[in-house]
């Protein structure tokens with residue numbers, strides 16, 4: 001398959017940046033999106049040009065490093081896929097693909113398609129942890145958890161922190177990400193100690209970083225590679241209100 | 247006090263205020279529609295006027311009225327503040343941004359539907375609320391309604407405003423419950439069904455009033471003119 005690529009190039013944070021056009025040929029339909037970019041980069045290196053910088057690590061949809069805006073959709077047009085999960089066969093042969101970095105004020109571009117997502121780490125540092133006893137391992141059955149809560153918590157814990165929810169949101173809101181993290185802990189006995197404090201601190205940090213206000217557009221749920229549901233956002237709101245009022 | 251301020255300054259706090267004021271306005275809409283259906287009682291407005299007199303003379307209603315005005319103002323101002331804040335969160339825009347593939351249009355147009363409702367409210371209060379409350383000589387509110395809705399352009403404006411209100415609530419009703427944390431997997435399908443009453447049936451109920459009076463007026467004038 002052949003593609004015309006329109007890629008955002010930006011040398012560093014200060015550079016204004018611009019789109020540049022590239023052509024790639026003979027791409028296997030089974031190649032992943034990142035492999036297609038590897039082919040492009042090999043081509044560029046051979047021509048002594050600067051390869052396109054993009055984030056990636058596991059290439060199997062679990063690390064959350066990759067993340068590209070492909071033709072106006074976070075992680076491309078498919079559902080429940082990270083950019084590394086996207087296969088080239090979902091596009092048309094000869095199609096033009098516009099590739100942009102995540103765009104949000106708290107996500108400044110570092111280079112080309114790589115953005116600084118440490119704002120999300122700072123939200124985690126503000127409250128995304130639990131207190132645990134040190135010492136011998138506790139007896140396995142000493143803290144029972146209901147099946148429903150375990151399942152719901154694990155669903156929330158599937159969040160890989162990729163930032164697609166923020167990138168796809170018309171308001172650049174981080175609510176789905178924060179909701180996934182707050183839910184994960186709020187549903188388990190281990191998360192109870194900091195329950196009230198956690199939700200308040202994480203929301204304050206989220207606001208401080210400059211993420212937008214949620215308008216319940218639900219674009220985040222549609223673009224999340226891990227299928228995190230907006231019902232977790234309702235739980236985040238509930239947890240926040242509970243912490244403030246109760 | 248400090249924690250109340252912190253609540254207001256938080257993103258969720260502002261949204262909670264919006265949802266509470268929004269739901270309060272929706273409750274008012276229900277009351278307003280039920281009262282206005284008295285216009286359809288075939289008694290030249292006797293019951294409707296009695297209902298109006300009751301509202302004006304009842305101190306409890308007058309008290310709630312203050313909150314109603316406050317509610318609209320707080321809701322509208324917060325809506326605009328949040329919208330402006332949100333527009334600043336993405337200084338470099340996407341070249342391609344296909345929001346229409348992942349979120350409903352109604353959810354992205356609340357600011358515009360809200361502004362149209364605001365303009366409508368201004369005109370609506372000016373034509374009905376102000377004359378029946380603040381003018382010294384007693385005006386018949388039934389005649390006021392009949393007269394206003396005899397103008398087809400005024401009717402058209404009403405119908406458009408109600409369409410827009412329905413669209414605002416198409417998103418707003420379920421959104422308010424989401425914001426208050428009451429929309430979970432069990433309630434969501436029920437809420438979405440209940441929402442139909444609010445975004446469809448209530449605006450349609452209101453729309454029946456100008457339509458009725460327009461045709462009523464047509465019928466009366468045809469009779470007087472003796473055409474047909």
Ligand code: HEM
Nearest residue numbers: 215265268271272322325356357360361364418421422425
């Ligand atoms: C005066 C003009 C109005 C303006 C400017 C306005 C503006 C807005 C805006 C911008 C939002 C979205 C807020 C967000 O998601 O960030 C909103 C939500 C909402 N509006 Fe309005 N609105 C107006 C009137 C009304 C009226 C008359 C009602 C009810 C009868 C109403 C009910 C709601 C509800 C229930 C929500 C959802 C709240 C939430 O998302 O939590 N609005 N409005």
Ligand code: SF4
Nearest residue numbers: 159160162163165224
């Ligand atoms: S909620 Fe989904 S889209 Fe958002 S950071 Fe987590 S995995 Fe990515």
Ligand code: FES
Nearest residue numbers: 059063064066084
């Ligand atoms: S590279 Fe790890 S999720 Fe895509």
